Amino acid sequence: MSGEKNGQRILVVDDEVNISDLIATSLRFVGFEVRTAATGSQALAIAEDFKPHAIVLDVMLPDQDGFEVCRQIRNEGIDVGVLFLTAKDGMEDKVAGLTIGGDDYMTKPFSLEELVARIRALLRRIGVVEIEHDDEKIRFADLELNEATHEVHRAGHLLDLSPTEFTLTRYLLINSDRVVSKSQILDHVWEYDFRGDAGIVETYISYLRKKIDIFDPPLIHTVRGVGYRLKVPSEQ
Amino acid sequence: MSGEKNGQRILVVDDEVNISDLIATSLRFVGFEVRTAATGSQALAIAEDFKPHAIVLDVMLPDQDGFEVCRQIRNEGIDVGVLFLTAKDGMEDKVAGLTIGGDDYMTKPFSLEELVARIRALLRRIGVVEIEHDDEKIRFADLELNEATHEVHRAGHLLDLSPTEFTLTRYLLINSDRVVSKSQILDHVWEYDFRGDAGIVETYISYLRKKIDIFDPPLIHTVRGVGYRLKVPSEQ
């Protein structure tokens, strides 16, 4: 289960405390050991003895830019994968160009579900095997989601899902058989600055049903007043 | 049995003393060690040496908001799960992000039974194993309630229960073999501001009997003039 230290260390670097807290909390919950830093120099100091396996690094820091921080940390001989965070301005191209090796980047705002998935993929790529998550496929009954190819199959058929539908499917799959509330879904699957109400989850569940549950048996079940749950009806 | 100190410490923070008292009493009764605070700064002061495992925290406090209190407590290095309480008014905006990292939230008014269940689920999720309640299933005879899936089975058959029926069943199960009065049931299963009379409990017991006790032997027994009791008849 979650909560145990499994040895994967992540350093989160962002000057907005709200953001770094949010990220840190999420990553801790899924079992990582996490430290946070608000500036480049602070990040450097912490990295030195924390020796993180991966860094979540905002490219825009008060003292220096993220690439510089990244370079310095690697110069220390610390072998680390980096997930860059960038605002959605024009900088994306530049970031993409500078993202080399096993590194990756995401634009703010993002969903926590997506962040965790990227971190896991990153660790896999750089060869740090995470316990229990070394498989790139998540399965439930005849529904299968492939992390590497971003494909989802039901009963052997390839489904055509939009990005949000994909993320929602993954979240349901990860929590298969347990009830998840609409607010949980909203908090994990939607971008963290989303200000709408949980009604949108109903809409997307409706979309998903038309793609996933046109096959028998239906897997997405409503638990009135509580949330949704992936289950195989035959279980009784 | 309930009543013993099992080591789980809960801090309840709400400026309405009626509410925090109500919650504290309920939590103490089921075996938690409880402290209360009416303001954010008071909460912080108490948390420092009380080191709670979980906090029940109103988001609307006189001095500062609940999120700030939460952040400060965690900055003290206290690893704590939070159950946020929110009013059901226009505040729904601020409710975003509350279910991150094992945390949860409930809207006022709520039922005490629901609150206790959420606290237990929270402690389980963040890895604080509660004695005697480390399982997500509650059982009595061939009646079984699953907290994670929200399913109830009798003699292997899945029962279809409404939310209130589910909560009532849980309350009876937790108090199995003991007589619980109609007013006790009303106080625990219905929202704390419910202004109807205890007659509704009879109605719901009737509903439950038609779902649970169509199987033999009947488990729900009336103790005339006192209340109801879950028992296996052969026991006498």
Add this chain to the structure above:
DNA sequence: TCTATTTCTCAGCCTTCTCTCAGTTTTTTA
């Protein structure tokens, strides 16, 4: 720039649930 896709909101509809009430049955007491 235009087009296609995706996201999001909203309103109408339908289903289920909650709660009250009143008539009935059961048990107790006088």
Add this chain to the structure above:
DNA sequence: TAAAAAACTGAGAGAAGGCTGAGAAATAGA
């Protein structure tokens, strides 16, 4: 044995929760 008290249950009004189609707004792609 009759009257009173307590509990049971069916019916129904109104509320709440959830589903979905339509369309506006935002975004990405050609």
